[in-house]
Amino acid sequence: MMGRSLRVAPEYIEKVKSALGRNGYPSQQSLATDIGFSLSTVKSFLTGKPVDYLNFLELTKKLGFEWQDIVYKEPETELDDGFWECLRSLATNQTGGNLAFVLATPESPIDMAHNTGHSSPFFNIFGYTAYLEALTETEARELIASSPILFTDEDVEWILTESRRWPLLLQILCRERLFNLEEGENNDNWREEGLQQMKSFAHLLDS
Numbered sequence: 001m002m003g004r005s006l007r008v009a010p011e012y013i014e015k016v017k018s019a020l021g022r023n024g025y026p027s028q029q030s031l032a033t034d035i036g037f038s039l040s041t042v043k044s045f046l047t048g049k050p051v052d053y054l055n056f057l058e059l060t061k062k063l064g065f066e067w068q069d070i071v072y073k074e075p076e077t078e079l080d081d082g083f084w085e086c087l088r089s090l091a092t093n094q095t096g097g098n099l100a101f102v103l104a105t106p107e108s109p110i111d112m113a114h115n116t117g118h119s120s121p122f123f124n125i126f127g128y129t130a131y132l133e134a135l136t137e138t139e140a141r142e143l144i145a146s147s148p149i150l151f152t153d154e155d156v157e158w159i160l161t162e163s164r165r166w167p168l169l170l171q172i173l174c175r176e177r178l179f180n181l182e183e184g185e186n187n188d189n190w191r192e193e194g195l196q197q198m199k200s201f202a203h204l205l206d207s
Contacts, residue, residue: 005050009072013048016070019063020046035062038189040180048072052196084122091125101126132167140165144174149181162195166204172197 008016025031032042035058045051045059060067091099105112109123135143137160144156151159155177163169173194180190 006053006056006067007050007072008045008048008070010048012070013046016063016065017046019065023063031059031062035059038193039185039187040176040183040189040193043183088122088125134165135167135170137165140170143167143170147174147178149178151177151181158191162191162198164205166201168201169198169204172201 020026020028020031025034028042028046029039032039035042037055037059041051041055042059043049045056051059056071057067060070087101091101103109103126108129109126113123140160140163141156144151144159151174159170159173159177163173173191176190176194176197180187
């Protein structure tokens with residue numbers, strides 16, 4: 001099953017890069033400008049990093065490829081009851097109690113098992129539940145300050161405002177800003193990209 005993000009398969013990266021000039025784009029920026037995407041999105045696409053599903057389709061079309069031909073296909077894994085029961089056995093019998101699982105989900109493990117039709121042997125081993133809320137301002141600022149490249153005060157305030165200090169949204173915006181800085185870019189394209197990626201988690205801002 002395809003996720004909401006896709007990436008170019010490693011064996012096609014060089015072929016995709018060479019398609020820029022062949023399709024009349026002298027630079028990555030020219031493609032970004034023509035299609036209306038941020039430069040960071042185009043760079044991610046051309047280097048095999050995940051991009052939004054619809055963006056992947058648009059970029060693939062612009063460069064003259066069929067998206068199914070160049071997309072990285074995840075190995076198929078059958079997540080049936082046998083898989084989950086093996087995980088439980090691994091945790092309880094094979095590792096001497098030295099293996100732990102952390103499950104991040106908007107619903108309880110037992111409810112998730114029932115809602116997906118799985119049996120509960122694996123899901124009922126979770127004995128502790130922590131409810132992760134928005135961080136305090138101090139916690140959020142500490143998280144942002146942990147970046148290997150420091151952000152400007154203006155960027156920090158913008159990230160705090162747009163994320164409302166939710167950990168996942170903070171992570172998205174900080175990642176995009178860091179990627180932008182590492183690429184030596186001095187623009188606000190990262191903000192557009194970050195807001196685009198946050199759309200899938202808009203429910204957090206409504207809570």
